[in-house]
Amino acid sequence: MRKGILPGFGLGLGYVCAYLGLMVLLPLAALVWKAYGIGASELLQLLSSPRTFAALRLSFAGAFASALVNVVAGLLVGWVLVRYRFPGRRVLDAAVDLPFALPTAVAGIALTALYAPNGWIGQYLKPLGIQIAYTPLGVLVAMTFVGFPFVVRTLQPVLESLDHGVEEAAHTLGATRAQAFRRVILPTLTPALLTGFALALARAVGEYGSVIFIAGNIPMRSEIAPLLIVEKLEQFNYAGASAMAVVMLGFSLLLLLLLSLLQRRSARWQEAAA
């Protein structure tokens, strides 16, 4: 291996490996090891059960949809917070992080209180035939809530460092505002948007605390995958619970890898275009 110019590589890498190993890989290894206790037939039964499938589908599709919502909403919020100066901007900016700080159970109870058929918002939706709490839609609302800060926070530094000169150049070259946004600004933001999307997605997939309060938790309909894990734990079925967790983890890892691949593609495409 070629020796790098920067000193301290060995020490640095050692530290990274030790830290990641201790904080991330060790617990995951323990999980896989626990899951090893499950028999082949039980694993097959777990994976082929329609209920497992429905729960995984809700967790991943819900997380995907909520991350999409967050990308659009987060782009707007980030844009306004960075581009405009107005009184109260700092307060709004700080408020973006609130979903991080709030205990998730509190968020779940608050959202349920709002969207239940007798809640502040729910009572007006009820006559329209829309029910949010205790339906898969409620799952989506809770997931969107907890994932919201990620897109805004990954986008803000990129928006701030965006060179106004490039935009102005586009305008002088005759681009309309929409063209400048689509062809010049959006491509620069794409990697950050993808990162924000991936973070919001990962957060939503694993979300338990807030979702169970608003979901209704009816099997095959509004039951999320983490709840299936908790159910197995309640029966002292550690192996089954860990196996389910490993399945979720595998899917998540696959998704995150895909997203990072996409991100690298978009960065390279952007470089080529520049």
Next chain:
Amino acid sequence: MKGVALLLSVCMIALSQFAQGAGVTLLNVSYDPTRELYKDINRAFAADWKAKHGGDITIQMSHGGSGKQARSVLDGLPADVVTLALAYDIDALADRGLLAKNWQSRLPDNSAPYTSTIVFLVRKGNPKHIKDWPDLIRPGVQVITPNPKTSGGARWAFLAAWGFALKQPNGSDATAKEFVRKLFKNVPVLDTGAREATNTFVQRGIGDVLLSWENEALLAQRTLGKDAVEIVIPSKSILAEPPVAVVDKNAAAHHTQATATAYLQFLYTEQGQELAAKHYYRPRSARAMQKYAAQFPKISTFSVGDTFGDWRQVQNKFFSDGGIFDQVGPGA
């Protein structure tokens, strides 16, 4: 120098903590709705112990869902005694060698010093005229009960419904299964715990009837007032026996066997029984029952032992993966 001072102060704090605990400390790991009950029991027991043996005794509490609490103890929470919602949860501890397998026969009444049952909580004026179990399977009636897979109370409720159907003329496992299937067709929300279900019914206004622990129903009625909810006593229900036990292995390590046993025995004294009744648990003692008779209407109950065998069988048949609840529950 500063470091030494810091170290010294840390030691002092540690020592003072130790000195405070010079008496005996017990850790009681319990389930959710017993908070108020054990606050009173602990105070009374500490006073009683001091009068009889002259030492200070501190009892620490931990509350949570029954199954989760049992898992914490399995994973090393050093409980001297456990006071849980289901014998099954204590069986799980016994299976892993934390206490003797015969724990349930070591104290009177199946180691359950107080009992409860499952009753119906309905809205004021009982607009849907819910009187007994068959009313719950009528179309258009919404029933709120938590998920038996995650809630101890919900397991009692499930067994109460099953037992009622089984004990009807010509009742059989097949008719009971059909009854429970119809009942769960009417369940719009499956909360994970008893308190959440109460919350869904009372605060969110979902459902026409809540299957509830009697003690939770009485508590809800007292805190909300009789104008909000009413209690309906079904013709038959289950005798819920929340058990208590000394965790032998932990108590031996802490040298607290004698105190821990005395603590649990205190629950069976007249004083302990009255406190249980005061907190809406049905006491075993006839005298305490007499005193609180107004609070506990007569109800015909059946026990798990008489109707279903033991909890391991119950768990296997009804609540394990692919068991009856999975076959007839919502979404099945």
